[in-house]
Amino acid sequence: MRIDVLGAVRAFHDDGSPVELGGPRHREVLGRLVAAEGRMVTTDTLVDDLWTDPPTRAVGALRTFVATLRRSLEPDRPPRNPPRVLVTEGPGYALRLPRENVDVHRFQDTLARTRRAPEAVSDLGAVLADWRGPAYADVTGSAWAQRERTRLEELRLEGVELRARILLDSGEGADLVAELGAHVAEHPWREPAWGLLARALYRAGRQADALATLRRARTMLVDQLGLDPGADLQRLETDILNRSAPLEGAPPAWTGPGVRLGPRTTVHLARTLALAGGDALVHSRRDRLAAVQAAERTGDPLLTARIIGAYDVPALWSRADDPEQSRAVVAAAERTLTALGPDGPADLRTRLLATVAVESRSADQSGTELKRAQQAARQAEALARDLADPALLAFALNGVFLQSFTRPGLAALRDGIGAEILDLATGHGLPNFAVLGRLVRLQSASSLGDLDAAASHAEAAERLAATTEAPLVSVLTGWFRARATAARSTEPGGPTPATAAAHYRAAEDALRTAGMPGLHRGLFALALLGLRLLHDRPAPTDPHLDWGPYRPWARPLVLLAQDRAEEARAALATVPEPPRDHMQEALWCLTARAAVRLDDGETAARAEAALRNAHAEHAGASSGMLTLGPVTRYLTEAQACAGTG
CATH class of the missing domain: 1.10.10.10 (Winged helix-like DNA-binding domain superfamily/Winged helix DNA-binding domain)
Structure with a gap:
């Protein structure tokens, strides 16, 4: 059927x-x-x-x-x-x-296959024609259906543009003018679509119309968003004016099975797809690595540096979605830095160093790797400031942010980093980094318990996302609102714990398909545990809960909830020091709570020492996504148990 x-x-x-x-x-x-x-x-x-x-x-x-x-x-x-x-x-x-x-699965699989093998473009055209209207069009008023509609519409738009790009790259596409004209009229904020329409017009012999289209795009971006067109549109306008070879019908970027888009095209596409989330984000990571490897095979370190540095996608979370891929990118960046030497172009060296800092997520690195990453972050920032390049500095500061989890209690420091990223982005037309700055500040305000400020940053991030078409933002802000509901559930007349749990469940459903396993794994279970701790209830014992990377720290409390005290004591004895990431305060608080319940003064003293500088923060809240309550609550218990109060 x-x-x-x-x-x-x-x-x-x-x-x-x-x-x-x-x-x-x-x-x-x-x-x-x-x-x-x-x-x-x-x-x-x-x-x-x-x-x-x-x-x-x-x-x-x-x-x-x-x-x-x-x-x-x-x-x-x-x-x-x-x-x-x-x-x-x-x-x-x-x-x-x-x-x-199933038509939606067939569409998603064909889109993924076309990303890998552009010769499947005819199949992509067929599945795009299967769309009869918005997905799940007759399921109205349901949050899950609205999330799916939003996600799938983004993939449909990506498919339309990918198909057009492949046809134009292959020397075809003159007949795309009407289709792309309607696409741009319906989605005027998709800057790459304007470029595709201009290319199609030029291919149809309409050079003047192609130039008029690019000027219309510039006017709209400047007048309504205050942004200049990106470098790609500016370069395209020059190419059309000069009738350059690629527009006159260059050889196709692919000619048959086994031949792929070149590394420049691939990494540009990967960078664009990364902002869409879901399947697009998953394939973006893979395609990006393929482009880096292809560039390295050319033996040209300048080309390789440009390909690696072109993927300046803002990153918010301190745990990688694909640690092996991140390590491979870091290794390639370090090899390229060595090949360029200290006298290589400063802008390329800055991008490579910033890439090392961004991709070396603290939760997935050894001590030596972290030291190298922190040094890379400092060097990238210094070089970017010397170059006075706002976009480059914003990218470098992203690395500084991701390397700022060296110990508990640094929310105020990260707020300063977020504020500078936001100022740079706002003043120089960098909308994706403006979103990053807002989300960093949301996390910091959440950590400091200022829910009003955090909510203000969430709303501002959502407004920006509406113009930059960044669907992942609403996933993250949905988690923040669940975190705020959980905090208010402890207040007189506030929402019930069951309501807070339902908000977490809805946020979990949205995150499940967002393509961010490094963020997703274990988050829902940890949020439920935090909600129970807020209300002085035992840990959840549902065997189906996925604790992900947080299992070692949650396990002693789960065992205590099952009245298995000796097993809990043994589990606590093997709990490692938390990784230096967004959740370190939360994991230290779990350790402190278990130590107090088991009267383990030595472990309580270690937790108390680690948490001392975070006394003004809320456990887990630096994620912006969940809370275990004020750190001081756990700190006071640990001090009493350890006799250090």
């Missing part, structure tokens, strides 16, 4: 006849399972997604919807035979269909 969700939710039997899916709730259940991409969705999650205020018999109603869908999807299934399409799995349900039988 076939299921379509790129438009209204619908299904068809093998013979092409439509499946009668039932009412809106039935179609929403099916759509929600499609969005899970084969993963099991728990009954609790389905209930929360279907109803803002679930009725008393919500679970029973859900089971009725599922039973009806099963009869519709498999009308010939014999009685008492288990279903094969909509299956029960653990505490929930999953959809079992080949990916090519």
